[in-house]
Amino acid sequence: MDSFNLSPNILELQSTLHPLLKTLQISSTLESLKPSTAADGVAIVLFLLSAFGYLTRGRVWDRPDPFYKIYFERPQLADSEISNRTAATRNIAQKLEEGGFQVVIFWGSQSGTAERFAEALGRECHTRFGINALVADLSDYDADTIAEIQEKHFVAFLLSTYGEGDPSDNAAGFWDWVKRLQEQKTKLRNLRYLAFGLGNSNYKYYNRVLVIVVDALDAAGATALMPPQRADDARGANEEDFQSWKDNIFTLFCGMGYDQKSAAYQPTVNVEFGAGAHSEKDMIHQIPAHHQQSSTTSAIFPLPIRSARELFAAGDRNCIHMELDLGNTDIIYKTGDHIGIWPCNPDEEVERLLKSLALDDKRTCYLSVSPLDNSAKPKVPSGCTLQDALRHHLEICASVSRKTILDLAQFAPNPEAKTMLLELGQDRQRYEQFTSVTHITLARLLQLASPNETWSFLPLSFVIEALLALQPRYYSISSSSVISPRRVAVTALVVNKAITNETSSTIHGLTSNYLLSASKLPSNAAFPTPSFPHTALQPFEGGSVYAHIRKSKFKLPITSSTPLILIAAGTGFAPFRAFLTERAKLYTIGKPIGRMLLFFGCRSPSSDYIYRDELEKLQETLGDKLEIITAFSREMGNGKKVYVQDRVAEYGDKVLEMLDAGANMYICGKAGMAREVDEKIEDALMKTKGLDDGQVKAWVDGLKKRGKWRADVWG
Template identity: 25%
Template sequence: MLILYGSQTGTTEAYAKIVHSFATARGLSPRLLVADDFNPDQLVHEGVVIFLTSTFYNGEFPSNFSRTWDYLRATTTSLPSTKFAVFGLGNSHTKVNFNAAAKVLDARLEQLGASRLIPLGLGDEQAPCGHETAFRPWIQHLWVKLLGGHGKMTLPVQFHISTPATDAVSVSRTLPGFDGFRVVSNTLLTPDGYERPTFLLTLELPAGVTYQLGDHIQVSYNNSSDLVERTASRLGLSLDSTIQLRPIGHGGYLPVDTPIKLEDLLRDYLDLSSPPSRSFLEGLSALCADPDEALALEQLAEDMTIGNLYSKYVGGNAAFRTPFTLVDVLELHPSIQIGLHHIVGNISLIRPRYYSVCSSPLQLPHHVQVVYMVDTWHCGNDPNKLFMGAAAGYMSRLVPGDIVTSSLSRGYFRLPTSLETPILGVALGTGISFFRALLQHRAYHQDQHAVVSKMRLYFGIRHAAKDFLFQNELQTYVNRGLLELVPACSHDSNEFVTPVTKLRDFPNSVAEYLDNQGVYFYCGIGGTIPYFHEAAIQTALQTVHKSTLGSEMETVDEMKVTGRWQVEAFSSCLDHENALQHQQKVQTKKEDTPISDVVGDCAMFCFQCGQTNQGIGCT
């Protein structure tokens, strides 16, 4: 059994590892590979191949699946002996591009003569339980097809763990393509005491490292001492103990065959901050000595109904807000008889977090700047218990001179070649990052006497006095004629004002920019939110042009095809660090109120959310 996956930010990889782990637990001998690490010429010799892939916003394959897809699309070699199954991870709000990569892959494999094991699975980020809504029945169907049933199973053992006689070796986690970036400053941008503190982190580039406008930076982080200590305590182990890992299969990026401290393993390698997957909870249920606890975990894992307990735990609902990490589950279910060997290899490694670089290399050639928000909150069931997101918490503790393990990568936006191209932009919260970098870039060219067109930017924030990020700097761009700034403060009045509101209120301004070959950029939370703005722009164009909504939908679709409509939208999957709060207060007398008008308690203005738990990133 071969499992091939394409994953840009880690989500699909996590699901592929679930398939691998529980195939192993069911007695199969699976191999797990990034799609482009496998020679596709050898597919003809494979008996069973399971494919998992995400889809980019415009229907493209992930970068680490692209060569494999190019081969499959071009080859004439048939696959008569190969059985396959495909699971896609997508977002139904991308309309025609929903799971486009998985769909064309599934169809092409059939064209090549391969036999479909089970129907194509289509994960939907917008489903009641996210991708799990489709993934759970899909994978159970797979076990039935392959094995005649799925039965009870336990967590597979991926590593032999021993206690060596030699002293532990100090190990530092190394990530391919990552370097040490020195912290220059870490400045608080919001007022002291604000519940959503936001920082500007300035990092010095390592020698020989450069970046481009619109790039992303990945930041690696460590688990908090609290999580590390609680996990060791629940396992009944001392943090000072020395262990040695010997992989049964592939060791991944863990320090294997080397004596190491348990504390180093828990702090630097294992992702202790993310909620356990449903499949992992299913495995934990088999380790319970108490039948009632086992049943509770099984129900927690299997219940896919709307409003189920698992979705509440991971959903960040303000009324239900409580940490739901591995150690939280273990502490809530004391009869789970678990050892370190059940954890290592079965939970994800710490994955670096993506952030948008908010500086221009023309202005800061030797430094990059990052804006991040720290969501700190008290537990709903224990007001004395304070929780802080793992990555942002780590970053907020950085001081000048610290070294941060980071890597720069190309962003998703493709900038117009001409500085005279008008730009219409929407930024939500820290989504201002890209626009600040773009304005710095344009200001530099203006200083060189270039002709630069104006940008109209709708900036969604909560409070003008608290989180109007870079207000003074933005005003300088206004004064220079580079920017028309339209702030939308959602929490400063009785009306919930968002950029959608402003787009609807001033349709002529929207048409002025887009009718003159302007480019639209959106930076912010994903899910349904980008489509609220898309609908508002379509309505604005319809009003000005006195046309039909259908014709303006075609206009926007054409802009997408030609690169004039670009969206960098991060997942709406909810988490504890930067949570999109779905507090949809639809009043009984206003049930037909558009959702864009009823998310008043929604902490949606946070560009980098959705990646912190579950590794979910750009759709």
Template identity: 35%
Template sequence: MAQLDTLDIVVLVALLLASVAYFTKGTYWAVRKDPYASSYANGSASKAGKSRDILETMDKSGKNCVVFYGSQTGTAEDYASRLAKEGSSRFGLKTMVADLEEYDYDNLDKFPDDKVAMFVLATYGEGEPTDNAVDFYEFITGQDVSFSEGGGAEEKPLSTFKYVAFGLGNNTYEHYNSMVRNVNKALEKLGGSRIGAAGEGDDGAGTMEEDFLSWKEPMWSALTQSMELEEREAVYEPAFEVTEKPDMDAEDDMVYLGEPNKNHLEGASRGPYNAHNPYIAPIVESSEIFKVENRNCLHMEIDIGGSNLTYTTGDHVAVWPTNAGKEVDRFLNVLGLASKRHMVIAVKGLDPTAKVPFPSPTTYDAAVRYHMEICAPVSRQFVSMIAQFAPNESIKAEMTKIGSEKAYFVEKVSSQHLNIAQLLEILGKGEKWTAIPFSLWIEGIHKIQPRYYSISSSSFVQKDRVSVTAIVESVEIPGAPHVVKGVTTNYLLALKQKQHGDPHPDPHGLDYAITGPRNKYDGIHVPVHIRHSNFKLPSDPSTPIIMVGPGTGVAPFRAFVQERAAQAKAGENVGKTMLFFGCRKKMEDFIYENEWEEYKEALGDKFELVVAFSRDGPQKVYVQHKLKEHAEEVNNLLQQKGFFYVCGDAANMAREVNTVLAQIIATQRGIPESKGEEIVKAMRASNQYQEDVWS
């Protein structure tokens, strides 16, 4: 082989670098240039070169308490931040908050006994770890777990490891709080010492916040005794420094006005697109599919062609919302920041472990509009925290009472479904809350989260488009001063109205920055990413399926039936496809009525639609009643190894359907009901019974 001369080498290196740049779509270079390009493009909030050794990180930053979180929607992360803040302010702990996916765990056997780890763990779906906790969960519960100094469970390698645990769950799911239960069991098996009880919060019962508050006080008591801590008067110590930059123009191309990372800021959004880096997708079609004026249900077609995003039938699409202008105005006004809304601010952590939740520099308006969950329910603990900054002593006394008395908090806040700005507006009676540091808002209001919707289209039929089916949330609470509005669905409604040139404004004065930061979403675009799901059709199209989906719970089943109709047209052998759908009235909210007829033409007697119109008759009829009426056919299909699917409300419908199915199996097969329940559990375990439900 001839030797390469200098020019050859230069050319080859140039080609190599060009290839890397092309195939990574520039993300490698983005990592080197900007930590926000890195974190949001690649799905990790860690900075390039950051250590994955938690003990090294704690030692370098002088920490003796780490609060790990496993979070899917941001709630567990919020509780973790609150624990860390309280541990620091009340007990003098040197705390840090840590994303579970950012660290390795094989050296936890070296965790010294003068430090403590806290775990705040949400359970996702059917007993699964959240996306950011998968690696940790698989490691700590693995059969062959091995630590840095060797030794498995028999040697109790975590004998010096002290930990605290709190779980976030939903009792309407079969595997209630299984994440915290399984992790706690694994840590105990490995020799870890839990401080206090393992707490469990229940979102299904609506008691999550109170469960957390009642758990943490005895936990702190146990921890102060174990670590010989001394409680002190809690004094607010900011985790972030917020500096106003009056010399900077908000239109400066270095200022983030809602862009999630530097790629978006520079107008060259690149993939991979994921939960940290959205694709700004065009909405190519949108329509109203209810036939009644006082309720809205949207059907939208979102184009993901050219993004390299892919989905399979049954997946979810995540929509990144923006807060309504009315609520942004309220928030800034009540804090006395309205006149400074476009003031440029720089935000940085005062601690090397503090993670700024949005890019900086930015403006007050952009931070509140695009990044802060200002319309979220208010926590009693947060009310107590901001009471010290009240405009006067009488308001402070009222805030203190609301924050300390559970029943009073329910009466004044939670029963009225107030967000934090609405509460401050009511209590302030015209007074501005100017004393509250903006850093406290950054710490106390968690980052606005994408909302997930079951994709209502088949990837087999339309691989470059995802369909969304969503009821627009707008609820009037008797006696409440405000109408409760869904953040994302009303944003989508505004997009649909603009697309159709609808001149009718929202009756409650909501408006949105529809064109996005610097008008980059003009032309009806929405930020999205795809989340893959285990809610899937059988791999064999000839397998029978039974689907139960009232309301917009029918969304993934539209996709399932759409796919099977296309398969039938292509000559494939398609199994019986039975759908139980329910709504209020046939003439008002029977969504996709005409489409079901089209699918029936393609599938013939292989498709059966059973409908329940709850308010059309003298008695209310729901899908579970219709399920009983078709008990024999349902049982026959199950005995043919048919798959059973449920989508919709977890608290009532899904639970009742589960019970009814066990009764059907027991009755039809002449066995005790307890045996029917065991069969349903076995179906769940084998994925023959699948749920896509929400509370």
């Protein structure tokens, strides 16, 4: 027997078949199972084979591969990198102890503002007070470990609110923990905290995230070191409100016994000029380096412009319909998604800043940019030219903050410039009065403070740190992915805001004017518009724009027979153009579609009634399936302006009837309009059903939780 060794597989097979054979009692029942026909024989064989296959699966055949997971591991990760990732703790209390940190500054950010503020606060804690601060993404740590933080440490929260009072994506885990605090009766008696919220008072749930977090922490026994403070982007006061909160924190630190040091400039990045000349063929450094592809956002691609047309029939404004070709990119969009357009800065502002810095002769020199500490995140990639940095990576057209004005004073080329900057930067009231009548970019400020001397001693690192990273501007896609899956339509109102002052200057909307220039359509404005360079891609004629797709929850219901209520003003109609054309296509091929009620508002039917011809054709196609109700604010009947929210109030009973019948309601446009629409519907609900405030809120919240009431709005 020693020479006859059964293999492990045969032994396993034997052990598997033994109970089967025993159960069937093969030896004693074969005669009784003797088939009477050939069909019976085949059936018995198939039964035995099926039983054999079932009982041996995973043992003899189709065995799991223990190394299957390797197929999903990135081979470029070295063993050391893997071990480092494994070793990184998600326990924030442990991280504070191991790193010798005195404070953790948590940020929850959707657009990057809260993150930027958190990084600035962390730097100044160190430079001014010698406080070792950890600036932390909320998603990098397990929220329940916040309860383990010792009393010798303290925590700062910078939390943004967007949409329907929602937290930022990176704060999802923290948000769930906050909501569980009361249920689990967690005690946070050792937690000392500071809190700052970012929101927009035009939205119904202004700074809701901050309010709920603070209430939960206080109820759990945490100690607020000072009252929480809220920023209001509706007033353009984010920077000022943050500065005020930060000043209060520094006063608190002084009261806690920390010595404040002089705030001399200390760069966080090293910037040097390298050798080489700019090549027009090198486009890689025109793509913003800080954009992160994720499950909700695609990579950035240069998308060729296939067509463009003007939507306004008259007036001194432009509204562009532009179609971009997705071509062979791996971008996929769905109806209702957003497109992020990455503009470049206009020629005039780039030239103005180069001249003010006395760096015109270095515009094509390559930059070497490297961080000087672990917390610094360079906004400009190494290897790009100075001109590309100013054109494609930094917000040089944004208004300068009061803190930046104060910090600039130490580099002033003459005493007069220094005095002017200090007076403007130290007085908030004077700064707000000045900026209310003057759009002051960095270049314009440098020229205003020192009209006859350049700022040749201003470090380029300071310029890069003081300016914000260039951000995309998002537009609701106005095409249907069902009808044009490889072509994206953008609907953009060109914004130009006049400022009443001695020079009658104008603030030009950066991205909308960039798109107007790229479209090669004539401007309807009565004043000159900015000029931009554009990328030409062969073999396509015309230019292209850099863009990416961002997923949205603003989607049509799965069932096409679900009724729709669509409420929009101006370019808020963009996603509804996609919704209606998709529904019309389904209708023409015989699919059942639900009734649709469209409210649309604009100034006048003769000037800015966008897509009017298309809507009339859709009305012909859909018949009584589509009802259009318009509101024109400049066509006043009886001396009264009519807005879309007024028409919603007028048809309140019909709106409620459709909602009760299962309709989905969508609102798109400015946040102020959306808030008033909400109020009109709630008023109608109280009047029609006799509900009180609490019942109305519960009814509305129920619709929103089920996805029957959605809004896609902006400030």
